[in-house]
Amino acid sequence: MNIKDVATRTGLPAKTIRYYEEIGLVTPDRAENGYRAFDRTHVHKLAFLARARGLGFSIEDCRGLLALWEDRARASGDVRAIAKAHLAEIEEKIAGLEEMRATLSDLVAACHGDDRPDCPILKRLETG
Amino acid sequence: MNIKDVATRTGLPAKTIRYYEEIGLVTPDRAENGYRAFDRTHVHKLAFLARARGLGFSIEDCRGLLALWEDRARASGDVRAIAKAHLAEIEEKIAGLEEMRATLSDLVAACHGDDRPDCPILKRLETG
DNA sequence: CCTTGACCTTCCCATCACTGGAACCCTTAT
DNA sequence: ATAAGGGTTCCAGTGATGGGAAGGTCAAGG
Incomplete structure (x- = not known):
């Protein structure tokens, strides 16, 4: 093919x-x-x-998973360990993004967003 | 300095x-x-x-935000638009990750994770 | 037989936002 | 004089592709 x-x-x-x-x-x-x-x-x-x-x-995880998939004598624990570690990374990423989302949605909500220059978003970026 | x-x-x-x-x-x-x-x-x-x-x-967003920050005649609406678009991207990313998390945590939970080769995680990757 | 169009190949460059490292210069203290 | 701890530039690499050039191959139609 x-x-x-x-x-x-x-x-x-x-x-x-x-x-x-x-x-x-x-x-x-x-x-x-x-x-x-x-x-x-x-x-x-x-x-x-x-x-x-x-x-x-990740590609490297995939390489490992492929090897396990092709290994008839594999231990499912090895597969699970890879998946679990990956799950933890994803949860970490989600947590980081959730934090950003919370801040950003507060800021977007607080900004009137018209022609005036006054802006809580910039104020936050300016002063922390 | x-x-x-x-x-x-x-x-x-x-x-x-x-x-x-x-x-x-x-x-x-x-x-x-x-x-x-x-x-x-x-x-x-x-x-x-x-x-x-x-x-x-993103860096390009930052460039825009900086320009607006330095522009005394800026419209807060422009700032808000950048923030809102970014917020939408973040929410999209979160949604994607949440989906992965759901699937992965199901799979991790379903896998006994011992020395035996039988593994629902691999089965899922094999058959969709 | 020739051409067209849809495949296929390799190769190199670009992405995003840095990060590491080499090779070298400057300043200050001992 | 030397050593430590700044600073500088430039080059290369990251992950996982994507874009595009330059060129080879194949099947169908005129």
Whole structure:
């Protein structure tokens, strides 16, 4: 299968698939004309990657998850540890963003937002 | 004032302050020895930038906010528009992360996480 | 046979907002 | 004289792509 078909099937841009090959996440064969030749397992792997990335896992996490996925003797605890660490990062990010949101929505609410120069938003940025 | 003092006062790394000069956000004078010479207004400006960045505004947003801050004839509506757009972006980001968090915490909860290979997390990544 | 258009390839540059490091200069104190 | 602790510039790298150039390949139509 050529790269465009794989892109369509997995939802990943062709560029991204080439990148994943470059960093060793997939290793498609090559046809005689130099085109990448993907088989079912490659597509399956790329779909896995697309889902993991969709859940926000880093490329390196994905590499680890892929390795575990392909290891029949894996311990589910290892998978869980990766997911748990990632979950913690996400929660941290959310917390940071929530704080920004709270401040920003207060400021936006406090600013009358007309032609006058007086502005609580700028005042806050000015004075902390 | 030399860059280290400004860094201490604003909480910004010296590297970042140099970068802000490079992209035209501040334009400190130069002493005879080539050192950057910051005065009170530069420090004030950098502190403003530090706070705006702390609220997640992009550098380009900061540039706009700085310009408005320095414009006595500004309309607070312009400031508010920038803040509102940024708030919307943040809320979008939060929504995306919340979705990830929900899925991930379900998966982490469902995975027994021991030595056995059976793993709902991998199953989910495998099958969507 | 030739051309067109849709593929494919590699390669390099850009993103965002820094961060690290090398190589070198200046100042102050010992 | 030297050492510590400033400062300077410039180059390269980060994560995970995206854009675009320059050129090879393939199938269909005139």
